[in-house]
Amino acid sequence: MPPKRKVTVACKAMKSIGFPESEVKPVLNQLLESSDYNWGYIENDEYRALIEALLQKKQEQEKSVELKKKDACSNEKAKSPIRKANKDDKIKLSLISEQGSESEDFEPIGKRLRRRHQEERALVAVDCSEPEDSEPLVKRLHQRHQEERALVAVDCSEPEDSELLVKRLHQRHQEESAFVPVETSNSQLVITPSKRGYQDINEVSSGSQDWSEPEDSEPLLKRSRPRRARQSQPDAELIQICDEEEVDESTQLKVWIEQNKSKPVSRLQHLKNESRKCNSSTTSPVPKAKGPSQPNLCNNSTESDSLSFQKGKTSVTPQVAPGERRLTSERGNGIRPFEKLMVEPYLDHTPVENVLDMYQENNFNLPRDEPSTDKHLLDEVPLAIILPDIEGSSSYGNGSNAKADVLEVLESKSLDMNEKAPSVDGLSNGKSSAAKEDGSKSLESESLDVMDKGDGVSEVSQFDITSSPKRELKLSLICNSSGRSDFHIPSLDAVFKVVEENFLKLHGLTEFNFSLLELMTEFCERFWAMGTDSAVDEHLRSTNIPASKISDAQGGHDGKDGHVGNHCTPSSLSSGSVRFQNPIKVIPQIPKPIAPSGLGGLHGVAGFEIKDMENICGESERRLKLLKDPQSSKSNNWEIVQKHHSPFSIVNYCDYVDDITRGEEKVKIPLMKGSAEDLPAFRYISKSLVYRKGYVNFALARISDEHCCSNCFGDCLSSPVPCACARETKGEFAYMPGGLLKQNFLEESITINRNPKKHQYFYCKNCPLEGSKNNKKSNRCKGHLLRRFIKECWSKCGCNKSCGNRVVQRGITAKLQVFWTPEGKGWGLRTLQDLPKAAFVCEYVGEIVTNSELHERNLQNSGTEKHTYPVLLDADWVSEGVLKDEEALCLDATVFGNVARFINHRCHDATLVEIPVEVETPDHHYYHLAFFTTRKVDAMEELTWDYGIDFNDCDHPVKAFQCLCGSQQCRGSNR
Numbered sequence: 001m002p003p004k005r006k007v008t009v010a011c012k013a014m015k016s017i018g019f020p021e022s023e024v025k026p027v028l029n030q031l032l033e034s035s036d037y038n039w040g041y042i043e044n045d046e047y048r049a050l051i052e053a054l055l056q057k058k059q060e061q062e063k064s065v066e067l068k069k070k071d072a073c074s075n076e077k078a079k080s081p082i083r084k085a086n087k088d089d090k091i092k093l094s095l096i097s098e099q100g101s102e103s104e105d106f107e108p109i110g111k112r113l114r115r116r117h118q119e120e121r122a123l124v125a126v127d128c129s130e131p132e133d134s135e136p137l138v139k140r141l142h143q144r145h146q147e148e149r150a151l152v153a154v155d156c157s158e159p160e161d162s163e164l165l166v167k168r169l170h171q172r173h174q175e176e177s178a179f180v181p182v183e184t185s186n187s188q189l190v191i192t193p194s195k196r197g198y199q200d201i202n203e204v205s206s207g208s209q210d211w212s213e214p215e216d217s218e219p220l221l222k223r224s225r226p227r228r229a230r231q232s233q234p235d236a237e238l239i240q241i242c243d244e245e246e247v248d249e250s251t252q253l254k255v256w257i258e259q260n261k262s263k264p265v266s267r268l269q270h271l272k273n274e275s276r277k278c279n280s281s282t283t284s285p286v287p288k289a290k291g292p293s294q295p296n297l298c299n300n301s302t303e304s305d306s307l308s309f310q311k312g313k314t315s316v317t318p319q320v321a322p323g324e325r326r327l328t329s330e331r332g333n334g335i336r337p338f339e340k341l342m343v344e345p346y347l348d349h350t351p352v353e354n355v356l357d358m359y360q361e362n363n364f365n366l367p368r369d370e371p372s373t374d375k376h377l378l379d380e381v382p383l384a385i386i387l388p389d390i391e392g393s394s395s396y397g398n399g400s401n402a403k404a405d406v407l408e409v410l411e412s413k414s415l416d417m418n419e420k421a422p423s424v425d426g427l428s429n430g431k432s433s434a435a436k437e438d439g440s441k442s443l444e445s446e447s448l449d450v451m452d453k454g455d456g457v458s459e460v461s462q463f464d465i466t467s468s469p470k471r472e473l474k475l476s477l478i479c480n481s482s483g484r485s486d487f488h489i490p491s492l493d494a495v496f497k498v499v500e501e502n503f504l505k506l507h508g509l510t511e512f513n514f515s516l517l518e519l520m521t522e523f524c525e526r527f528w529a530m531g532t533d534s535a536v537d538e539h540l541r542s543t544n545i546p547a548s549k550i551s552d553a554q555g556g557h558d559g560k561d562g563h564v565g566n567h568c569t570p571s572s573l574s575s576g577s578v579r580f581q582n583p584i585k586v587i588p589q590i591p592k593p594i595a596p597s598g599l600g601g602l603h604g605v606a607g608f609e610i611k612d613m614e615n616i617c618g619e620s621e622r623r624l625k626l627l628k629d630p631q632s633s634k635s636n637n638w639e640i641v642q643k644h645h646s647p648f649s650i651v652n653y654c655d656y657v658d659d660i661t662r663g664e665e666k667v668k669i670p671l672m673k674g675s676a677e678d679l680p681a682f683r684y685i686s687k688s689l690v691y692r693k694g695y696v697n698f699a700l701a702r703i704s705d706e707h708c709c710s711n712c713f714g715d716c717l718s719s720p721v722p723c724a725c726a727r728e729t730k731g732e733f734a735y736m737p738g739g740l741l742k743q744n745f746l747e748e749s750i751t752i753n754r755n756p757k758k759h760q761y762f763y764c765k766n767c768p769l770e771g772s773k774n775n776k777k778s779n780r781c782k783g784h785l786l787r788r789f790i791k792e793c794w795s796k797c798g799c800n801k802s803c804g805n806r807v808v809q810r811g812i813t814a815k816l817q818v819f820w821t822p823e824g825k826g827w828g829l830r831t832l833q834d835l836p837k838a839a840f841v842c843e844y845v846g847e848i849v850t851n852s853e854l855h856e857r858n859l860q861n862s863g864t865e866k867h868t869y870p871v872l873l874d875a876d877w878v879s880e881g882v883l884k885d886e887e888a889l890c891l892d893a894t895v896f897g898n899v900a901r902f903i904n905h906r907c908h909d910a911t912l913v914e915i916p917v918e919v920e921t922p923d924h925h926y927y928h929l930a931f932f933t934t935r936k937v938d939a940m941e942e943l944t945w946d947y948g949i950d951f952n953d954c955d956h957p958v959k960a961f962q963c964l965c966g967s968q969q970c971r972g973s974n975r
């Protein structure tokens with residue numbers, strides 16, 4: 001269904017339950033954005049996510065009206081001016097625990113709801129003890145909404161006295177804190193909510209998981225069934241983690257009765273709801289809850305997205321992501337937010353201008369097909385980051401460059417301004433640093449000052465710097481005003497003004513352009529700059545990028561350079577604290593596609609610089625022109641090119657006997673001496689290229705949090721708990737440190753290849769392969785073998801490039817040679833060194849063509865032309881549903897290819913096995929096909945793989961050859 005229609009249908013559905021379109025559209029828009037335009041997520045469960053978002057929004061609106069009312073009232077009573085409060089509060093600070101409500105302020109509503117939705121889904125899958133009630137979803141959601149409204153109503157009935165209000169808020173915070181799972185040791189976990197679900201897995205599995213354990217006996221087909229079903233597996237491991245043992249039931253009940261006096265909700269229903277809430281939001285790794293019916297007033301506001309470092313506690317980077325369906329629905333419903341955006345995955349020399357353009361495209365623009373609904377909302381309006389040295393104009397520059405990139409590192413720093421401050425809210429103070437479980441380190445926390453008012457109440461504030469995996473850097477200042485009845489939220493401008501004036505006074509300056517906001521921004525820049533590795537420093541130093549570009553790319557919401565503009569938002573916290581937060585989006589380092597201006601229709605080609613393309617095209621101006629504007633010619637220049645192979649004859653392999661890759665690979669691949677002129681004319685490429693129609697989308701935006709490990713750090717393989725990227729391989733990585741495949745994974749892949757079972761085949765209703773043949777014969781699908789995928793970490797992951805879960809993408813490392821086979825198979829590939837079993841050798845690289853394009857090629861081939869064997873990328877067609885022609889792809893290495901085009905076929909006992917590898921996109925209709933050794937291979941042995949051809953299939957795109965593999969189980973020797 002086209003997106004516009006989807007919007008209409010969604011609006012209609014919402015209208016039927018009482019939400020007008022005007023309310024629905026902005027929320028839907030926001031939800032779409034936060035879910036990466038994943039309609040599947042929005043449409044699931046009768047629009048559950050959307051309904052929740054709408055209810056939540058309504059509730060927030062109501063709450064804010066209430067709060068405004070109360071504020072107005074308390075302002076009346078509390079006469080003390082802001083300046084007085086500031087003056088009295090000589091910021092004496094220490095860390096406080098405020099992450100509880102932080103996310104409510106910082107995290108966009110859509111994201112929050114999506115997360116909650118995911119958590120709830122996971123719990124529904126797990127919690128067998130609690131039968132789902134049969135109430136329709138909408139009714140249940142409405143009911144919950146009513147309950148929440150009722151709670152607000154209770155609050156409203158209290159006297160509007162400012163002092164009482166503050167106290168009450170504070171008290172409620174304390175109460176709520178009491179129900180938040182408490183520390184069981186000094187290493188309490190502080191969890192990012194969006195990943196919270198995995199925390200328990202960490203806890204449960206760490207230490208108990210045996211990585212070398214044999215694979216479970218689950219049939220492959222079951223695992224390979226559509227990912228929607230597969231996802232439930234990791235989720236199912238989620239357990240109840242609320243520390244209800246710590247909470248006295250009668251106390252809970254009492255509080256609950258207090259809070260729900262006026263509510264016409266049955267206790268049972270309430271308990272169910274609360275239990276669900278608790279399940280989805282609690283953070284403690286401590287023992288399981290007693291049961292679902294136990295009352296629990298777990299504070300949902302602990303759902304913080306903050307990564308605040310808390311002293312004495314260990315911030316844990318969550319590991320395994322929840323199994324949410326990959327975003328194939330985008331494809332399925334025709335939404336192509338970043339259509340044909342090809343990203344060269346390994347490009348290190350990406351000009352930053354284009355990176356920024358792309359970032360802008362990816363993150364701030366509506367997708368092309370997306371209906372333009374109401375105002376496109378952004379909860380967090382980003383400030384621009386200025387790169388001080390970029391134009392050489394920074395007054396702060398010390399030669400190092402600030403950067404606005406590469407920021408998927410998870411670090412959080414709390415600068416506590418109190419030294420030796422007494423513990424507040426359960427937190428210790430003083431210098432502290434903590435190693436997270438993922439191996440990353442929380443930054444040291446420094447305490448600078450303390451003031452005890454003498455009544456045991458510390459005035460505590462916190463300057464919090466948080467970087468999120470979303471490449472946002474947040475500075476937040478939390479002023480704890482608890483115990484001060486005269487406190488009310490000052491205007492941020494006023495605060496800035498006072499601080500700036502004080503600063504100037506303090507330094508005896510009269511004419512100095514000092515801006516606190518700029519200082520904060522500068523702080524962010526420096527933070528990122530210092531946390532970025534030197535390689536990137538160097539990269540940016542060499543890149544001349546105007547600052548305006550950067551602010552543009554940031555969204556440019558303030559209309560100027562994006563740097564100024566009052567985006568700090570004051571908000572009050574339940575404890576009576578006030579927070580100013582200043583979310584700043586930071587540009588990630590994103591590989592770029594080749595600029596569209598470069599080669600017209602070829603801009604989608606990944607992996608080539610323009611000069612490379614010009615080289616490929618040789619000296620021929622005419623050809624280049626054709627390539628630059630393929631539309632300008634009626635003739636298909638690419639086909640002409642291919643037919644005659646003329647552009648490639650310029651490659652005289654006599655000149656490249658030392659290295660037929662011409663430097664395309666990290667290693668040289670020589671040709672056996674003597675007969676270079678016999679080498680077929682082809683162009684060596686190290687990465688596959690889209691020929692023309694094939695749909696391959698490497699947009700980063702397609703990779704959701706669940707499909708990357710943005711929180712990881714360093715080497716994922718060294719993490720005690722496998723990250724989200726191991727989900728594809730059932731929660732354990734396919735690789736061992738050092739790059740070899742794990743035995744069980746390898747064996748399974750070999751078995752699937754050599755002895756496929758009936759149930760390991762998938763039969764399509766409308767087979768794209770058969771359909772592409774366009775002949776009158778039967779289009780009956782002959783079956784596609786379902787294979788196991790490896791999923792490698794990639795650019796959106798937080799780990800570094802040498803992470804052990806990045807093998808195929810690093811390219812060829814073995815010493816190989818192209819040689820003339822004595823048996824008459826033509827050229828072949830062999831190894832010049834001993835290779836261990838399970839070692840990666842190379843991937844199959846070629847042109848990415850659709851099946852119909854391949855068919856056309858074959859028709860055009862007179863049959864006399866030598867052809868390499870095209871490889872069908874059908875390893876997971878089962879989960880891709882009905883494929884469009886442009887999604888049914890194969891790799892043809894005949895004209896553009898890598899060394900794998902020389903690997904000959906061997907029936908059954910080949911030295912190599914091919915394994916699909918997901919790298920840049922979760923869409924499984926495109927993937928890498930990597931070759932691993934099936935056994936130890938000795939130096940000078942030929943490398944072979946089983947093409948999997950049916951030698952009796954006359955319909956096959958390429959005519960079968962008489963097999964000379966020499967295997968005892970040869971299938972094609974007597975043709």
Ligand SMILES: C[S@@+](CC[C@H](N)C(=O)[O-])C[C@H]1O[C@@H](n2cnc3c(N)ncnc32)[C@H](O)[C@@H]1O
Pocket residue numbers: 680824825826827828867868869900901902903904905906961962963964965
């Ligand atoms: C991918 S290419 C391999 C490289 C090829 N030998 C060459 O010289 O370019 C596939 C072609 O090699 C030949 N070939 C591969 N394996 C063979 C085998 N076992 N027996 C005979 N010919 C084989 C066939 O002509 C086949 O179409």
